[in-house]
Amino acid sequence: MKIIVPMAGMGKRMRPHTLTVPKPLIPIAGKPIVHRLVEDIAKVCGEPVEEVAFIIGRSFGSEVEKDLVKIAESVGAKGTICYQDEALGTAHAILCAQSALEGHVVVAFADTLFKADFILDSSVDGTIWVQSVEDPKPFGVVKLDDKGQITDFVEKPQEFVSDLAIIGIYYFRDGEYLRQELQYLLDNDIKDKGEFQLTNALENMKNKGTQFVPGRVTEWLDCGNKDATVYTNQRYLEFLKERGEELQAKSAKITNSVIIEPVYLGEDVVITNSVVGPHVSVGAGTKISGSVVANSIVQQSATVEHANVAGSMIGSHATISGTPHDLSVGDYNTLRV
Structure with a gap:
């Protein structure tokens, strides 16, 4: 299993805390957000993690890069640093880690944490991690058929189509296939709202027969701004206490x-x-x-x-x-x- 973590954003909603450190390195219960994220994904993967590829900006600096490599090593994986020099969308960001796009791959955007009770089924084509939300309008959501497979990806629906919000974590059984679909978007300049979007690649893969299933988490924790991060810290401390951790x-x-x-x-x-x-x-x-x-x-x-x-x-x-x-x-x- 390989984990790809796009985290090159500037974290403007978290200023002033992101003026001196990237948002994913802000601590939650004593560990950086991205460290918690990688640990939690490794726990539900059901197979060893070989590599963690972090997609960052070059301005993050050598100390941040060393810290990220140590995070990968803490779960028994090799840490790889990849650079996104221009913010061109989620598909472009993931493609910056081309060397890691092979075999089983989890893509996890580094501004979210979660609580889950399942072990990932790596035999399926793909899994999109979701959670039910009261108001789905601000989110991308998925629609399901009677068999529980994903039939549609809908971005910020103004009319109700589903309450299953995409939380920003994805599993792909075939990383090379994902890489080809992402490259297709760039080669053909296929953009949505001026950027290359992962959801366009997902839609193309689905139309070609790829079967995506939902992975439902029991709790989705956002770290997008100060208040959300303080709340996430609260819930995470409660999780750790439940686990009996010191x-x-x-x-x-x-x-x-x-x-x-x-x-x-x-x-x-x-x-x-x-x-x-x-x-x-x-x-x-x-x-x-x-x-x-x-x-x-x-x-x-x-x-x-x-x-x-x-x-x-x-x-x-x-x-x-x-x-x-x-x-x-x-x-x-x-x-x-």
Whole structure:
């Protein structure tokens, strides 16, 4: 099995947090979003993962590339770095990882996490991962026939056709066939809304007899903006607690404080005279004193003092002092009130 992760986008909706780090490397419960995504896909694949190909922008830098290779290695796979130099759509992005488009392939866009109870059936032609949503209008959806196979892909339907939204994770039994269909779009300049779209390739494959089935996840978690990412952190902490995973590093120092689980505490976190939790992730080396912090992500080496913080994201090396709740503060910023 090979996993392809397109993640070259700028993450503008997550600014200021993406000014210093790509959005997929923002931590959820102590690990980058893309790390959580790769781990969770590996768990449901049902076969070993040979390679993880990350499609990034060249500006991401060598340190990010090294981190991504380590993420692949953590699931026993080879890490490959591919570049998308121009944003030309989802089909173009996937094709930037041509060398990985062979054999069994999972394509997973790196702004979503999920909870699933199934093991992938690699014998089918393809699987499109979906979840039922109350309002399907903002999403691409699939229609099914009586046998449970996908008959249509509909982008942002204004009239109800289905409530099964595509979450951005796909399985293909034949990666080379997918590569040929993606290349066909580029060679013939077939675009939708000015870009080369994966859905056009899926439609062509379906019309040629490829049978796609839905893979239904039990929960779909978005990381598209600050509030969604804070909520995803909340749910993920709950998942990890259910699994019985250890969330607090032994080197964390807690003095005269209350920790309301679930809470993730990284290495060398110092908490003094504070109440932290529930649903808080605190990165390595961060210091919290005289504060109340709930439902928030605080990244590495930050300082929070005499503050009441909730529903917030606080970047690495940021300093927060005496501020109101609901913050979105980027790396290296100082905020005092």
